[in-house]
Each structure stands twice: as structure tokens, then as C-alpha cells.
Amino acid sequence: MTAHETDKYVYDFAEGNRDLKDLLGGKGANLAEMTNLGLPVPPGFTITTGACQAYLATGREPDGLAGQIEAHLEALEREMGRRLGDPDDPLLVSVRSGARFSMPGMMETVLNVGLNDRSVVGLSNQAGQNDRFAWDSYRRLIQMFGKTVCEVPGEEFAHALDEAKRAKGSTDDLDLDADDLRGLVEAYKKIFAEHTGREFPQEPREQLDLAIRAVFESWNAERAILYRRQERIPADLGTAVNVVTMVFGNLGPDSGTGVAFTRDPGSGAQGIYGDYLANAQGEDVVAGIRNTVPLQELEQLDPKSYHQLLDIMARLEGHYQDLCDIEFTIERGKLWMLQTRVGKRTAAAAFVIAGQLVDEGLIDLDEALHRVNGAQLAQLMFPRFQLDHEIPPVARGIGASPGAACGTVVFTSARAVELAAEGRSVILVRRETNPDDLNGMIAAQGILTSRGGKTSHAAVVARGMGKTCVSGADEIEVNVPARRFTVGGHTVGEGDVISIDGTTGKVYLGEVPVMPSEVVQYFEGSLDPAHVDNALVRAVHRIMTHADARRRLAVRTNADTGADAARARRFGAEGIGLCRTEHMFLGDRRELVERLILAATDADRTDALAALLPLQRQDFVEIFREMAGLPVTVRLIDPPLHEFLPPLEQLAVNVAVAQERGEDVAKEEALLAAVRRMHEENPMLGLRGVRLGLVIPGLFAMQVRAIAEAAVAVTRDGGVACPEIMVPLVGAVQELETVRTEAEKIIAEVVGDSGVEVLIGTMIEVPRAALTAGQIAEAAQFFSFGTNDLTQMGWGFSRDDVEGAFFWRYLELGIFGISPFESIDRDGVGRLIRIAAEEGRAARPGLKLGVCGEHGGDPDSVHFFHEVGLDYVSCSPFRVPVARLEAGRAAIETAGSDSR
Numbered sequence: 001m002t003a004h005e006t007d008k009y010v011y012d013f014a015e016g017n018r019d020l021k022d023l024l025g026g027k028g029a030n031l032a033e034m035t036n037l038g039l040p041v042p043p044g045f046t047i048t049t050g051a052c053q054a055y056l057a058t059g060r061e062p063d064g065l066a067g068q069i070e071a072h073l074e075a076l077e078r079e080m081g082r083r084l085g086d087p088d089d090p091l092l093v094s095v096r097s098g099a100r101f102s103m104p105g106m107m108e109t110v111l112n113v114g115l116n117d118r119s120v121v122g123l124s125n126q127a128g129q130n131d132r133f134a135w136d137s138y139r140r141l142i143q144m145f146g147k148t149v150c151e152v153p154g155e156e157f158a159h160a161l162d163e164a165k166r167a168k169g170s171t172d173d174l175d176l177d178a179d180d181l182r183g184l185v186e187a188y189k190k191i192f193a194e195h196t197g198r199e200f201p202q203e204p205r206e207q208l209d210l211a212i213r214a215v216f217e218s219w220n221a222e223r224a225i226l227y228r229r230q231e232r233i234p235a236d237l238g239t240a241v242n243v244v245t246m247v248f249g250n251l252g253p254d255s256g257t258g259v260a261f262t263r264d265p266g267s268g269a270q271g272i273y274g275d276y277l278a279n280a281q282g283e284d285v286v287a288g289i290r291n292t293v294p295l296q297e298l299e300q301l302d303p304k305s306y307h308q309l310l311d312i313m314a315r316l317e318g319h320y321q322d323l324c325d326i327e328f329t330i331e332r333g334k335l336w337m338l339q340t341r342v343g344k345r346t347a348a349a350a351f352v353i354a355g356q357l358v359d360e361g362l363i364d365l366d367e368a369l370h371r372v373n374g375a376q377l378a379q380l381m382f383p384r385f386q387l388d389h390e391i392p393p394v395a396r397g398i399g400a401s402p403g404a405a406c407g408t409v410v411f412t413s414a415r416a417v418e419l420a421a422e423g424r425s426v427i428l429v430r431r432e433t434n435p436d437d438l439n440g441m442i443a444a445q446g447i448l449t450s451r452g453g454k455t456s457h458a459a460v461v462a463r464g465m466g467k468t469c470v471s472g473a474d475e476i477e478v479n480v481p482a483r484r485f486t487v488g489g490h491t492v493g494e495g496d497v498i499s500i501d502g503t504t505g506k507v508y509l510g511e512v513p514v515m516p517s518e519v520v521q522y523f524e525g526s527l528d529p530a531h532v533d534n535a536l537v538r539a540v541h542r543i544m545t546h547a548d549a550r551r552r553l554a555v556r557t558n559a560d561t562g563a564d565a566a567r568a569r570r571f572g573a574e575g576i577g578l579c580r581t582e583h584m585f586l587g588d589r590r591e592l593v594e595r596l597i598l599a600a601t602d603a604d605r606t607d608a609l610a611a612l613l614p615l616q617r618q619d620f621v622e623i624f625r626e627m628a629g630l631p632v633t634v635r636l637i638d639p640p641l642h643e644f645l646p647p648l649e650q651l652a653v654n655v656a657v658a659q660e661r662g663e664d665v666a667k668e669e670a671l672l673a674a675v676r677r678m679h680e681e682n683p684m685l686g687l688r689g690v691r692l693g694l695v696i697p698g699l700f701a702m703q704v705r706a707i708a709e710a711a712v713a714v715t716r717d718g719g720v721a722c723p724e725i726m727v728p729l730v731g732a733v734q735e736l737e738t739v740r741t742e743a744e745k746i747i748a749e750v751v752g753d754s755g756v757e758v759l760i761g762t763m764i765e766v767p768r769a770a771l772t773a774g775q776i777a778e779a780a781q782f783f784s785f786g787t788n789d790l791t792q793m794g795w796g797f798s799r800d801d802v803e804g805a806f807f808w809r810y811l812e813l814g815i816f817g818i819s820p821f822e823s824i825d826r827d828g829v830g831r832l833i834r835i836a837a838e839e840g841r842a843a844r845p846g847l848k849l850g851v852c853g854e855h856g857g858d859p860d861s862v863h864f865f866h867e868v869g870l871d872y873v874s875c876s877p878f879r880v881p882v883a884r885l886e887a888g889r890a891a892i893e894t895a896g897s898d899s900r
Contacts, residue, residue: 009051010068012075013044018320023048025240027098030340037319039312039337043079044093044244045072047212049100052238055216069212073243080245085114085204088122092137092246095211097218099239102341103227108148108218110211111281112141112246116202131178133251139181140281142188142200145207149214152195154434160187174279208243215241223435226442231465235814247336249329250281254302257282260295260309260326262317265345265463266402266503268352268535272296272310274326275453282327282338291472292453305335316340321362322371323353344463346402347376348536355539365546366892372543373889374859374882377519379403380540381878385501386515393506394498395487397448397473400459402503405446405468406511409496411480413440420444427498429485431478433458441467446500448507450476450485468502476507523881524570544881547888548572553865554872555883556631558852560584562622568877572884575631575722576623577784577874578852581703582637584619585612596699597674609702616703620710620723629720633784633852633874635763636703636739638689638728651675689729693739700727704743708750708758715754724759726784731766733775740779761848764836765789773836777843784874785833787853787861791820794829821854824861830868837868850874859886866890 016032028046035041054062082091092114124134146152249257260274275292299306316324325343354368385404407425410416420443428444432451446468449458462469476487483494499512521527529541556577557568599605658665693700711721765786810816850872855861857879
């Protein structure tokens, strides 16, 4: 017997548990957990992710899988006392996907497997001669099997269903009787044969095997790949397959199906939340085909099942110690649990629920901090609608995913993608969304549907992505072919602007102005959490306070003005990690820079620098005062000087035209000569950074003097200044030594006995600097990693040119999981940082290490910088709270792994 023949690919529900998600997928692991808790779960078994991985790698089922499925199917048949597809007393099963991470609607499900032309009669007999139910179940199987397994276009089945309802004079599929549904089955079978070239399979085991393979293959469906890329889910995990005994919510008014949450996934508020749909199967709820009723109404419809469900919800939340998302079916008064999982929630709900669970003693503050993340916090900082007076909404739906979104109305995903690529904000309007709409949902600022509830496809996917969504706005009549919707006498066409509020569910015509979120107001100090009746603000304050207490990394900001510095401090910045001095040469000062570039003599250059000195000094005085004793890292001028001059081609044309007119162009000619002299084919790799300071005498000296004089002035006025001078683009220690020697003389002269201490360090942004960090550390008191340039030079491409040119293709091919400019490339650029940190500190043990590229505010990158042992990260003011939170999360995760 070979090794692979001994692999276990199939597990009965009673054999697993929730800790086996990698093997059994989330759905299978949680079905096993509920089974072991003694909850009413329909019997079944799970085919592992390992079987899927083997199938996808080879294109065939692994050896031994068929026999294991057969053995478990026989055991299931014995337990249920029925055989799969038996004509007289059929066992029917559902075949459902279930990956390690929740991917709602992205992969496949087939219900009612085992039905055929003979067993449909047996099913009717089982149900007490309920022909309507049996034929309804059969038409659902053909529809789902055809679309999922055989790629029959879903709209073909939808058109046939619509035609049957029109013939009946109804818009509700519940009005179709058994004869109508029998005719619909024949229509579906004809559609199936036309598109596949074969009759619908009548052998139950063939149906099962083909459905299992289809679920395996759905892992690599286009929409699943897109969703994984969006959610950063690894591509090699594969999906498990769950084979579950069918229970039926479409047996009549005493049956139904629903989705429940143990807390509100939108706000985090405690209570009873969910949707219920009588006489329906689960796909009807998720698809939003019929509007649901609130879960509370189940108490009047079926009090026994309702109270049993509440007891189970409380038990599951206590067991999982978190918000649970539950799917259930009631079959003639008997409650069955079909799934549970830790539920997706909005960013606001994530913070509120984490705080509630701490109060209830279910988790501690470390676990609360672990359960939120920087991406969620960033969502909470987005603006919301400013409604100084009541603006009448044109429609109202269900606030399915909070936020304020304004944009141009579009009715198809393709149009949403097209307009978003042009830089326009769009609102995707649909009757209901389905997994094929994922591209458009990603591109849109918000989603509006006329059908569905808080558990519809649109709502669940939007919440997961942090998109604003209003669902179930049933006053709206959506006409996709005509590209318009009508509501209350208004007609809104494609290209018109609407605004949607995902909190209140209100829809407004036109653009509604926005205002800062309460979380931003809290960070800016205008909301005191101790005196505000706002659960979200209190939760954010509590978790941020704990993150600050736990984190090791300091968080600084990138700021070039006193105003930016002041705002960053309100957001919690502990200094400035990057003050870009080149920004101080723009605007009215550009003429002085031109004088410096055009200087024909040393005296002319000295005069130009002397004119710039007081302006630079005043800039630094303002910043040092705002930072009040916190460190300020000032980067000496970095970009090539051509950025301060007119483009060569434009200037040459202007001079030629002026000469033709006989005008005096002496100054322009001198400027043209200077621009030509400085012209470079690749200026980002040319005369910039430290090279400028070495080539243009006095330039760095002027800046160093301005910094030192500003620090002394602030100190003599009773303040405290802690300047750190950063020399950019150093590739060799000799460059830094040359600049440092000159700088130290100026600093000693200016500082005197004032007590001001000025550190001198460098920016590590050239790969050679990272690889010779041990040498450079001999001359540097600190390193700050410039990850933008380090990424450009490490990969050998220009950020300004390549992101639009080919990054989309690299993401599509899986070469990138995410842009290396968005999140640090750990294997390449990250290794350079690790080498520089280790060798730099080996040469100078007290070397201060930080990062000042925008990666300093990226959540995943912050965790890497913590692991590498940096002292601080620096980012834009708005991202400071995100970096603070992630630095705290990185600390507790490191502590957790160390304890293990």
C-alpha cells in the first residue's frame, strides 16, 4: 500500500472540531463543532482541503478518495435509513464549499443532489403527497447543477422562471403550482440539454461526484480568485467540500430558512438580528430574490423554534466568545442548524463588540486588541454625511454596511469598473447582486439594491470589504436594460448622482456634503470619550489606550509644516520621522531656487543661499515649537533640482518664439542653458540627495545652519527642540562622512552652550547602503529606512511609471499578492532592511532605527518593522492612529508566540 493510499480525505462531522479549519475548512470545522456540542445538525461528512489541493494539482481525484466517499455515504444512508436517490424513499444531500476563510458566495453549492425523474415522486410521498414541494426541489437541482457543474448560463433558467410566472399572471414564484413547476422542470431540462449536449444526469452517484468536482474547481473560478486577491487570502489553500443531508425549508408555511446574528453586525449593538423567509430554501435568503422578514417575526410564526434558536445562539456565542453568524432551516417545525461561524462585521461593530466582550468577561483587552485591525480603524476615520437640516430621502432601505457614499449611478459591474478606472466615484445599483458582480462591487464606492436584507449577498460582501451598502430598498424599481431606476415619481438614469447612507439606509438624490467622522473628532480632541454617549468612541478610546500601553514601536509622522505637525500630535504622533525640506522651496520661493541654480559666481550663489536661510530657519522654528521637545528628523534636500525648473522642451520653445519676435531673452537663455546642463535621462538616479550637497557648495551647509539656529531660538524662548539631521541617498560611508564633518563644524559654532543636541544620521534607501550598513553606521547616529526608494531600486522600477503600466497584470498573474509599494516586500526589500538593521546595530549598538516611507502606516508592514526591531515608524498624520493600533497588535502577537 502506497503512502497516499493511507491519506484520510473524508471525515464524519463527529470526527472533527473547530480547530481543524485548515483541513476541514471553516464550514466543515464548525459543523463538526456544533455536532459535538449536541446541536441539531443534519448528518454528513466533509472532504478535506487536502483532497482539493491534490485534485487541482493533478486534474483528477487522489487515489483512495472515491472509496472513502463511498464508505461514508453508506454510513450516512444507514444512519438515515434511506439510500441516495432511492425512487421510493430518497436520501438527498447538499454539496457545499467551505474554505479556511469565509468567502461568501464566491464558490459553489448544489442542493437536492439525488433527485431525478423517479425519485421526485418518492420525495413527494415523503412529504405527504406534496407534489409542489417535490417539483420545486427538482427544478432547483437542475438550475444549480446546470449553472455550477456544467456552466449553463444562469440567466437562461431565470428567463424560463420569469416566463412561467408571467404565464401564471404573478411575480411570486410561490404562486406556481405543481403542474407549473413540472412544466418548468421540463423547460430546465431542455435548456440543460441544449447547452451541454447531454440529458440531465439521472444517476444519483454521478450527480454527487460531478458536484464535488465542481466545488473543487470553483476554488479557481474567476470571482473566487478576485475575492482572494481583494481579501489577501492565500491561493494554495483549496476548499473543503461538505456533503450534508438535506433538510427542507420549502415544505410549506410551517417551514422556512433564515440567517441570524448574535449581535448586530452593523453596529455591534446587542439584541436579536437576522432575516427569516418562510417556505424557502437558504439560497433564496442569500440571493435576495424575495424580501425577508425580521427574525423577531419568527416568534409569532413558530414560537417553539424561535426560543430554541435564541437558546442556541446564546450557547454558540458563549462557546465561540464572539459574534456568531448562524444559518438555520425549519422543516415542519423542527429546527436544524446548517452553519455557524464567527461573523463578518463592520469596522464599527468590530470595536464595539470587542469592548462588550471584555465587559462581559469573555475576553481580555489583549484579545480585544487582537480582534480589531488598522484597516477597520481607517474605515472609521472616513467622513460621513453632514445633515445640518433634514434632507428628504428619495428612498429608504436597510443599512447593510455603514458609511457615506456619493457617486454616479451605474447598473452593471462592467460600467462600474470602466468609470472607476477613469477616476470617478460610482454607486452600483442592482435589484440584487450575485457573485458575478464582485468586480463592480470592488470598483464602486457604494452598493444599492432593491432586494435583500442584512444577510443578502450584497450586504455580506460589502461588510467584508468595508464598502457602504444599502439593501432591500424595495420602493425602487430597477430597470437594468434601460439603465435607470424609478422611485416616488423620480427617474434616475445612469450618469446621475446619488448619495447613500449605509447606517440609516437612506438614499438621496444628488450629492450630500460630508463631515468628519466621530472617530476623527475624538482623535482631534473635540469628543471626550468620558463625556460622550457614543459606544464606538468609547470602544476606540479603550482599545487605543491599551494598544499604546502594549506597543514597543514609537509612532512618528511625516510632516513638513507646523500645521501638519500640530494635527499629527493630536492624532498621537511622538515626533516627526520625515520633514521634507524640498517642499519648503516651492511656491513663492521657486525664484530663489532659480537664482541658486543660475548663479554664475560664488558670490551669486552665496547671495541666493543667504536669502533662503531665514526662510528655512522660520520653517523649522514653527515645526520645533509644535513638536515641543519631541524628535524631529529633517531630511536635507533630496529631489533633483530640475524639478524646480521649467521642462526643457517647454523652455526651448518659449525661447525660440521670443527670439523670433526679437524680444530680449538673455535671462531665459541663461535658464535654458542651465536646464540643458542639468538635464538627465533618469533624474531619480541622478543628481539628487547627498550628491547635490557635495556638488553645490553651501547648499547643505545653509540647511544645517537653519536647523541649528531654529533649535537654538526655540530653546532660548523656553522651549525644547530635538533636531535630527538626515542625509538622503547615501550609498557609501565616505559620502556621509564628508557631509557630517562640515555639518558638525556648523552645529558646534551655532549651538555653543545652548544645550541643544543635534543628531546626524542617514536615510537607507539605496540597496548598497543596506548591504554596507555596518560601515555606514560608523558615521551615523541613526538610520531611517526610505522604503519607497528602497522598493523602487530593489525591484528596478519607477513607481510613477509602472503601477498603471503593468502592476494590474502582475496582480492578475499572482506575481504580486499586493503592490510592493502598498505593503512591504518581506522577502526582498524586507531582507535588505533586516540586513541593515542587524549589521548597523552590530557596528553601533545604540543605533536608532526607524522607517519613514508610507509603509510606516501600512498595517502588515508595521508588524514586520516590529519583528525586525526598529524603534519607530513614521507615516502621514491621518495614518498615525492606524500605526499606533497595529504596533500594539504586533506586540501582543509577538508576546503570544513567545509564550507558545
